[in-house]
Amino acid sequence: MRYAHLLEETRLFDRRLVSYQGNKQAILHSWIKYREGFSARLVEWLLHEFGVQPGDRILEPFSGSATTLLVAKSLGIDAVGIEILPVCDLAWQAKSLIEQYDLAELRHVLALIRQREPGDSSQPFPHLVITHSAFPPDAERQLMFYTDWFESLGLSAASKTLLRLVLTGILEEVSYTRKDGQYLRWDSRADKLIQHNEARLAQHKKPIKGLDKGSLPSVRQALLSALTAIIEDIQVLQSRPFPPSEQLLIRGSALTVLPTLAADQFAAVITSPPYCNRYDYTRTYALELAYLGVGEEGIRALRQSQLSCTVENRSKLALLRKTYDAVGQLSRYESILGTVQQNPTFQEINAALRLRWDRGKINNRGILSMVEGYFIELTFIFAEILRTCRSGAYVAFVNDNVRYGGEIIPVDLLTTDLAEQLGFVPEKVYVLPQRKGNSSQQMGRFGREPLRKSITIWRKP
Numbered sequence: 001m002r003y004a005h006l007l008e009e010t011r012l013f014d015r016r017l018v019s020y021q022g023n024k025q026a027i028l029h030s031w032i033k034y035r036e037g038f039s040a041r042l043v044e045w046l047l048h049e050f051g052v053q054p055g056d057r058i059l060e061p062f063s064g065s066a067t068t069l070l071v072a073k074s075l076g077i078d079a080v081g082i083e084i085l086p087v088c089d090l091a092w093q094a095k096s097l098i099e100q101y102d103l104a105e106l107r108h109v110l111a112l113i114r115q116r117e118p119g120d121s122s123q124p125f126p127h128l129v130i131t132h133s134a135f136p137p138d139a140e141r142q143l144m145f146y147t148d149w150f151e152s153l154g155l156s157a158a159s160k161t162l163l164r165l166v167l168t169g170i171l172e173e174v175s176y177t178r179k180d181g182q183y184l185r186w187d188s189r190a191d192k193l194i195q196h197n198e199a200r201l202a203q204h205k206k207p208i209k210g211l212d213k214g215s216l217p218s219v220r221q222a223l224l225s226a227l228t229a230i231i232e233d234i235q236v237l238q239s240r241p242f243p244p245s246e247q248l249l250i251r252g253s254a255l256t257v258l259p260t261l262a263a264d265q266f267a268a269v270i271t272s273p274p275y276c277n278r279y280d281y282t283r284t285y286a287l288e289l290a291y292l293g294v295g296e297e298g299i300r301a302l303r304q305s306q307l308s309c310t311v312e313n314r315s316k317l318a319l320l321r322k323t324y325d326a327v328g329q330l331s332r333y334e335s336i337l338g339t340v341q342q343n344p345t346f347q348e349i350n351a352a353l354r355l356r357w358d359r360g361k362i363n364n365r366g367i368l369s370m371v372e373g374y375f376i377e378l379t380f381i382f383a384e385i386l387r388t389c390r391s392g393a394y395v396a397f398v399n400d401n402v403r404y405g406g407e408i409i410p411v412d413l414l415t416t417d418l419a420e421q422l423g424f425v426p427e428k429v430y431v432l433p434q435r436k437g438n439s440s441q442q443m444g445r446f447g448r449e450p451l452r453k454s455i456t457i458w459r460k461p
Ligand SMILES: C[S@@+](CC[C@H](N)C(=O)[O-])C[C@H]1O[C@@H](n2cnc3c(N)ncnc32)[C@H](O)[C@@H]1O
Pocket: 034, 036, 037, 038, 039, 061, 062, 063, 064, 065, 066, 067, 068, 082, 083, 084, 085, 088, 252, 253, 254, 255, 271, 272, 273, 274, 275, 281, 305, 306, 307
């Protein structure tokens, strides 16, 4: 194996550090649960390793809950983030306003919530088809009551943003749903599941077993507890202000935003893209997106602008071509596409998946186009990172290897190979000690084979 010497199984990072687990209790980072994030400690460690200093500027093209941007802010490092989801945008806005919150105003709101019983709301929850019956009726009423009420209190813009984040952040907790990678899982009390199971029974099919989330907190309880914790964080953080620096989160797809950024500016990149694992952020974050006013059309558009990580994703080549044409770089488009299409490992993986599809070992044809699109799109991302980084900059990508129809796809090594072809120097592939299991479907059919979770490190020469 060409990169065997780069693989380093390390105890420096455990799964907690690389996953959101490590952020669960972390001050500021825990304001919204974002399970796909990595921990602030990992970002701190990498920035230190890479020798990034206050005044430098770094990039996070898949910003998520803004862990990288926030760590940069805490250390006086400038940063640019890119992200497509409005819920992530709101999380960044609310977290980045930390110095501006008026604690007295927020404590006053807390007192008002304690004093007053929630009333009625004039507007219904703006449901999407996939979120119908996600809340007990009283929770839905309270959610919309607080939404209206906070708007009517004459609060500062910062407090309003924060309260919007707090309400968004408690949606899952007060609902009949739980996020579960690809989808939302539903409690058996939700109408959606009850009706679905009635239809299944009528067709003599076994009913689907729902979750049992037990007793749910009221919106008021969840709101009080989340806001109290956040006010405590604000108090601590305002007593030890961050050094001055600038961060910017750009709402949009990294595929179309990166080509518009100036060259040679970033001292490091720390990121984790969506994994090639069929997880659909527009489904897992459906409650939050609906609450923030994203309608059916908007959801479909967001789904298609995600990096190809679901079986529904369609080719983005036309979009990429148009993007490069618009910046007068059509020949660069051709050359980046050529790099990935001529990569022997990329070709081998696509051929192996086609063979397994022909033999009936893969249950959804969309997997083939997802894998192909995933690596093509990532190659464009890598090429733009190379262009926008300064010489000597380090790049860290956290990613998981995946397996389809029994075929293991070494995402860490293939991406390293593509990065090297583009001009990066591969430095290291840190491998987490406990490897990830496979999905139960894969395990049942093809046996257990551990999959690496890795952090690949490259350098711009
Ligand atoms: C693994 S998460 C990143 C988590 C982040 N490192 C954190 O700590 O929260 C991947 C993120 O990429 C975002 N994403 C997916 N496709 C994107 C695209 N084309 N451009 C920008 N962001 C995208 C998803 O919405 C998701 O928030």
